[in-house]
Amino acid sequence: MHRLRTLLVFAAAVLLAPLAAPLAPSHGPAPAAPGAFRFVLLGDRTGEAQPGVWERVWREAAAAHPAFILGVGDTIQGGDDATAESEWRQVAALLAPYARFPRYLAPGNHDVWSPVSAELFRKYTHRPLHYGFDHGAAHFTILDNSRDDQFSPEEMAFLESDLRQHQAQAVKFIVSHRPSWIFDAALRNTGFALHKLARQYGVRYVIAGHVHQLLHVDLEGVSYVSVPSAGGHLRLSGQYRDGWFFGYTVVTVRGADVTMAIQELPAPYGQGRVTSLADWGLTGLSARR
Secondary structure (H helix, E strand, O other), rough: HHHHHHHHHHHHHHOOOOOOOOOOOOOOOOOOOOOOEEEEEOOOOOOOOOOOHHHHHHHHHHHOOOOOOEEEOOOOOOHHHHHHHHHHHHHEEEEEEHOOOEEEEEEOOOOOOHHHHHHHHHHHHOOOOEEEEEEEOEEEEEEEOOOOOOOOOHHHHHHHHHHHHHHOEEEEEEEEOOOOOOHHHHHHOOHHHHHHHHHHHHOOOEOOOOOOEEEEEEEEOOEEEOEEOOOOOOOOOOOOHHHEEEEEEEEEEEEEEEEEEEEEOOOOOOOOEEEEEEEEEOOOEHHHH
16 A cells, blocks of 8 residues: 555656646436436445445436446455355345346455355356446456455456457446556556557556545556545545545446546535536546546
């Protein structure tokens, strides 16, 4: 974490523009156009989960009528094989009212730390630890870096195979829990393996969570994004302008065109502000706002 703080300070000075003024309150996303689809992207629930936040996120997300929900992991607090299943049962009860929405979850470090916890993840999410899926013109590759800050050789091999098999999809997303790319992307390093594969196969978005902060770097046509918290505690400054807030992201896909509406929760958890991905950089709101 100390290394991350140092990097963010460096990036603020060298890479990014000054921060901006507060934004207008949200009035919710506009209806999706015919032929398009939307999904909701959720950040971490846990890591010192704040009471009531995740439940409010789900109520707000459901109101957007998404085709599915995509989560970046840390759904349970975890850490103990003996209590993990009861935590997953509690999650299942909380989500019962939203069974109509398909759910795709990435494994987070709070979800998977042992063979027992890995099996429970599979049981309660009905997903493997890594997988791919299509929806409309989009393809999504979900990777597992729950137990390591970097992607293992096996994960990278799976990623390349999955992307190769889905080259025809108009838009591609890579999703994992940890932002294993963060230092390379922030320092504009175009030579790291993940970026090379993303470029080779036309990946547009690489998405993660874990740090509970909205971060965004564009590198050679690839957008690297760490999504805001969906319940895990806010760190450092705790300020909205720095990317520390509770919310979710409504993603609309129209063929190869993608837009992201980043929704802050309304009171009492926030002010209901809405931004686009382009409004954010590595350390907060850009000068355009």
